[in-house]
Amino acid sequence: GNSVTQMEGPVTLSExxxxxxxxxxxxxxxxxLFWYVQYPGEGLQLLxxxxxxxxxxxxxxxxxxxxKETTSFHLEKGSVQVSDSAVYFCALxxxxxxxxxxxxxxxxxxxxx
Amino acid sequence: xxxxxxxxxxxxxxxxxxxxxECTVEGxxxxxxxxxxxxxxxxxxxLFYSVGIGQISSEVPQNLSASRPQDRQFILSSKKLLxxxxxxxxxxxxxxxxxxxxxxxxxxRLTVT
Numbered sequence: 001g002n003s004v005t006q007m008e009g010p011v012t013l014s015e016x017x018x019x020x021x022x023x024x025x026x027x028x029x030x031x032x033l034f035w036y037v038q039y040p041g042e043g044l045q046l047l048x049x050x051x052x053x054x055x056x057x058x059x060x061x062x063x064x065x066x067x068k069e070t071t072s073f074h075l076e077k078g079s080v081q082v083s084d085s086a087v088y089f090c091a092l093x094x095x096x097x098x099x100x101x102x103x104x105x106x107x108x109x110x111x112x113x
Numbered sequence: 114x115x116x117x118x119x120x121x122x123x124x125x126x127x128x129x130x131x132x133x134x135e136c137t138v139e140g141x142x143x144x145x146x147x148x149x150x151x152x153x154x155x156x157x158x159x160l161f162y163s164v165g166i167g168q169i170s171s172e173v174p175q176n177l178s179a180s181r182p183q184d185r186q187f188i189l190s191s192k193k194l195l196x197x198x199x200x201x202x203x204x205x206x207x208x209x210x211x212x213x214x215x216x217x218x219x220x221x222r223l224t225v226t
Contacts (some may be wrong), residue, residue: 032213043119043203043217044157089157093213098145098164099172100207101215105156 002027006090006104013080014112021075021107023064023090031094033057033066033073034101038087047075047088085111115140119204119218126225132177132191134221136204139185144206146187147215148179151201163187164209199225 006023013019025031032051036044048057053068064075073090090104116139126132138144148160159172161179169179176195180188187204201222205215 034214036217041220041222043220044205046214046216049214098209099159099162099170100145100147100205101213103157 002031002092002094002102004090004092004102004104006088007107008105010108010110012110012112015082016079017111019075019077019080019084019109021088021090021109023073023075023104025071025073025090025092025102027071027092027094027102029094030068031092033064034091034093035062035064035073035075036089036091036103038089038106040086044089080109080111082111082113085109115206115216117204117206117216117218119202119221121221122219123222124224126194126223128196128225129193132189132194132198132223134189134202134204134223136187136189136218137185138187138206141185141206141208143184143209145209146181147205147207148187148189149203149205151203151220153200157203161189194225196225199223 003026034049035047037047038044048059050057050066056065062077064073087106087108089106091101093101118137146163149157163169163181177191201220203220204218207215
C-alpha cells in the first residue's frame, strides 16, 4: 500500500535559517505529491504540488522536487520567517481511488526570532 | 471560486450526547467529500469519504456516521459521544478523477467532557 514518512519534530530554527523537511514515500504507480501547511487552529492549506518525476513545485518561497529515483519530495526554503511556524504535511495521491490522499504524520516547525 | 464551510467552529459536549457537524461546499458540483479527525499532536485520520449523494465509505469502524443528503453537503453524526471522540474535525473536497488535491475547511474543535 501507499505510505508517507516524514520527520515529526518539532524542528526548531532561527529566523533566516535554511529549512529542509524530509519526505519519502512508497506508492504503486506514479503518484502525485503534495505539501500542506496547517497554522494553529486552522485547516490545512495546499502549499505546493508536483505531478510527475523531476517536477518542482513552488509557492511562497518554498520548493520541493519530485525525485522518483529516491522516492522523495523534500520541502525547502532558503530563509524562514517566524510566520512560517506551522505543521507541514507531506501527502501523495495515486491509484485513481476516491479515498484520496495518503498523509504523513506532520512536522511541527518552530521559528524563533 | 470554490469555498468550503464548516460549523460550528467549536463545540463542547458531554459524554453520551449526540453530535452533528456540517460541511458545505460552494462553487463546484459533484465533488468528492471527506471527513478527517486530528487528535491532539497527531496526524490526520480519514473517517469517511463520499463520491456522491447517499454514497458513504467508512474507513474506520467507530460510533460515528456520515451522510450526504445533498450534492455539496456532508454531515458527521454520532448518537452518543465518547471521550475519545474529542479532536479537530476537518472536512475536505476534491474534484476526483486524476486530480488528487484536496481542499480543506477551517475545522471544528470538539471537546467531549
